[in-house]
Amino acid sequence: MKNEEVVRIFMENSAKVAARPIRVNGIIHMNEVLGEILANESAIYCPGISELEKAATIDTERRVDAYTDATVAVEESVAGIAETGSVVVTSANGRAVQASLLPAHHVAILSADNIFMSLDEFFAGLGKTPPTNITLITGPSRTADIELTLTIGVHGPEKVSILVV
Template sequence: MTAHDQILQTLRTNTRATTLPVPWRSDRHFVDPAGRFTEALTKVKGYVHRARTMDDALAQVGALFTDLNTHSVVYNDESPLDEVAWTERFPEIQFRSPQQMPDRQAWRALCATADVGITSADAALAETGSLVVSSGPGKSRMVSLLPPVHIAIVPMERLTMDIFTWKEAHSRQFPANTVLISGPSKTADIEQTMSVGVHGPKKLVVVLMG
């Protein structure tokens, strides 16, 4: 056997199994997941409101619109937001969704100048106070990234213990642009001086509904 053959034989023998490892499973449990989510998000400068119904949630969102002197809003066409007649509910505010503006550059410019972006979330993680937000048809990442204020209306049934529990229950492949949002955008320089809202929204408000 030549040296070349020996090298190839060694490589074949030492080839690792191609089977992916089983995802780590969590047995974490919180007695009050909503309370834990609220505590965790509040610690990172986020805000949480509770609402029993969509009408209650919209009343709280309307109060936020007033406090923020809101004139323009971008929102995603996703459940449960697609159940709302936004312009009828808030006629004094301009609302736009990605399906209403297929021109990507125009949509980006609109999101960059909007006062508020409204989304839902695939999940709310009690452990860290985080939102799992994915993009796709009718769901633009720019809605949660470009406006200075991000409001998320999340049904209570999407509240789960942690990222591992959620992932185990959702085996389907998610878009590459699936992100975890934990509070407003934060960054720090080399001297550890914290700045909020430099690379994204400076305010995050989550309305847990149900």
């Protein structure tokens, strides 16, 4: 079990950047919470590649194969970074990194064991041949291009939920 302190810092920092971190205790609890946060979504994309994604209960009626049609993307993130409250998605294992970008809501499932304390820890472990695309996601899409007024949800998701399992 990962140090609860690292998880706590991750939750605190991801909340600071306007993501919505939720701590869940195991798969049953994860699916309860998923049921609630997906209640109002009409088209759900979940690639079903990793174990946690396979364990996620997604209503088949509302499940879509194309992320371009989805209102929400549910995906496991390969890592979290406590220092910045970021989740990490990559192109490894045939994943489309843009799947977490096009829908207005991104639900990241994150195993507590995969949370790194610092950016240095994460990058030191990457090696010299990283996947084609590594994206760190730190809160929702935002802009301040008009009079520096913060506006959430420009081209990417306006809502980022993180389920820490």
